[in-house]
Amino acid sequence: MNDVVTFGWLVGAVGLAVTAAVLSNRLGERIRVPAPALFLIGAAIASDLVPGLNALSTTTVQRIVTVALAVILFDGGMHIGWRRFRSAAAAVVWVGVAGTLVTAGAVALLAHYALGFGWLAASLIGTALAPTDPAVVFSVLGRREIIGRSGVILEGESGANDPVGIALMVALLGASGLSGAQAVGHGVVEFAMQMVVGVAVGVGGGFALLWFMRRIALPSEGLYPLRTLACALLVYSAATVAHGSGFLAVFIAGIVLGDARAPYKREVERFHASLASLSEIVAFVVLGLTVSLERLPRSGALRDGLLLAVALAFVIRPVLVGIVLAPVRLRRGERAFVLWSGLKGAVPVLLGTFAFTGNVPAAQRIYEIIFVVVTFSVVVQGGLVPLVARWCHVPMRVVEPEPWSLSMRFQHEPEGLHHYRVESGSPADGSAIGDLALGEEVWISLINRGGKALQVRPDTGLKAGDDVLVLADPDDGADPADLFRAPSRPAPPESSPPDGA
Numbered sequence: 001m002n003d004v005v006t007f008g009w010l011v012g013a014v015g016l017a018v019t020a021a022v023l024s025n026r027l028g029e030r031i032r033v034p035a036p037a038l039f040l041i042g043a044a045i046a047s048d049l050v051p052g053l054n055a056l057s058t059t060t061v062q063r064i065v066t067v068a069l070a071v072i073l074f075d076g077g078m079h080i081g082w083r084r085f086r087s088a089a090a091a092v093v094w095v096g097v098a099g100t101l102v103t104a105g106a107v108a109l110l111a112h113y114a115l116g117f118g119w120l121a122a123s124l125i126g127t128a129l130a131p132t133d134p135a136v137v138f139s140v141l142g143r144r145e146i147i148g149r150s151g152v153i154l155e156g157e158s159g160a161n162d163p164v165g166i167a168l169m170v171a172l173l174g175a176s177g178l179s180g181a182q183a184v185g186h187g188v189v190e191f192a193m194q195m196v197v198g199v200a201v202g203v204g205g206g207f208a209l210l211w212f213m214r215r216i217a218l219p220s221e222g223l224y225p226l227r228t229l230a231c232a233l234l235v236y237s238a239a240t241v242a243h244g245s246g247f248l249a250v251f252i253a254g255i256v257l258g259d260a261r262a263p264y265k266r267e268v269e270r271f272h273a274s275l276a277s278l279s280e281i282v283a284f285v286v287l288g289l290t291v292s293l294e295r296l297p298r299s300g301a302l303r304d305g306l307l308l309a310v311a312l313a314f315v316i317r318p319v320l321v322g323i324v325l326a327p328v329r330l331r332r333g334e335r336a337f338v339l340w341s342g343l344k345g346a347v348p349v350l351l352g353t354f355a356f357t358g359n360v361p362a363a364q365r366i367y368e369i370i371f372v373v374v375t376f377s378v379v380v381q382g383g384l385v386p387l388v389a390r391w392c393h394v395p396m397r398v399v400e401p402e403p404w405s406l407s408m409r410f411q412h413e414p415e416g417l418h419h420y421r422v423e424s425g426s427p428a429d430g431s432a433i434g435d436l437a438l439g440e441e442v443w444i445s446l447i448n449r450g451g452k453a454l455q456v457r458p459d460t461g462l463k464a465g466d467d468v469l470v471l472a473d474p475d476d477g478a479d480p481a482d483l484f485r486a487p488s489r490p491a492p493p494e495s496s497p498p499d500g501a
Helices: 002-032 035-049 057-088 088-111 118-130 134-141 148-172 180-215 223-241 246-258 265-288 295-299 301-325 334-340 346-352 361-391
Strands: 142-148 396-398 419-420 444-451 453-454 467-472
Touching: 002 035, 002 265, 035 265, 035 361, 057 088, 057 148, 057 223, 057 246, 057 265, 057 346, 088 148, 088 301, 118 148, 118 180, 118 223, 118 301, 118 346, 134 361, 142 148, 142 334, 148 180, 148 246, 148 346, 180 223, 180 246, 223 246, 223 265, 265 301, 265 346, 295 361, 301 346, 301 361, 334 361, 346 361
Parallel strands: none
Antiparallel strands: 142 396, 419 467, 444 453, 444 467
């Protein structure tokens, strides 16, 4: 009986901790500090106060965080979707790969010459600190959503450079026993294989999952999200077993599913969004439990970490990644915002754990330095993100919570039913319904403005931000999408060269 009572206390403590973590998102929004920083620092403090909390082995931590990141990346891919990704695909791939490599190289040079690390340890630090985490950015932005290419590039860069950083780390550790040209050649081949296999498995797995979702019915609505989760983990597993990047594979599979129509798609998206939030909490808490805050000043990690953090935020990313970003079509303000908002998150700390499993000298100091850099990034840089967004005039819109929905179920996929959001500058923006060139076979059936349904009449005016349900005769071939989308405009000449990505 005592064991049952003890277990009851343990379950209650876990429930209380998760409740506090969920509520900390509101606190983070108020104090302009991303909630992940609260999870990370809070867990580190707890591990100092209760030493038994840091009993997890390095391998266990890696496995927990790996699964959490796979879930987060799959949800991130679905959130972007193919249509948004396509609008900035070249920029995302270019910045995600080239930006990661130049950042890793610059940090490695600084760690070697300024901090005295050997080349292997310095390269490991540089590789670990190269990936970014826009999930932290959007956590501090709260209900504000970035509009346009800058938002897609930030999200896409993180989804791309997380797998790139992990693949680079795998290649680096695999070549650590070699020397000279042999080590370089092995690293290049390993990195290329990780990327190619990850892309192939991600595309193939994404389309296979989409076919599975559309063709194979299940007996219960609640099983559909679980099937998607299980298949996403299978995609990760298949790519990893084939010596590819499982993280890249699940991210691409999520992009393939993002805009596709499938049964219970909305329920699947909500499930994965909730699961990704929980995974983020778990990842940062588990990683925070592995660090002792009282050791940081004594080991010198606090000083060294702050040096690298300041260099990353104010020199390396603005200058070197700024050069990489130069060919990308962006306004000057959006460019500055993207460069400032390259925040560090769970992936660098996860990569830091490879210093232990790879038997790298001074592994504890390396791990603590990475922890300091990540903490500085999410607290200092993350806290300034809203202010920088205002200074840079980055276009954003406030997404108000909509806890109530009006829906209708169909046994089969409805043909000709479309959902659009009226974009600023589109033909529908500021126009009455009767003045739109809808044709005889297209009808607007429902308008949602600010959470309120509007009557659909010929004199009803549409505004940017309105959600519109449109019925179109599928046999007519009419496509009303252009009425609700803003026409593409060329970027200013000084910030958008003709051959930009």
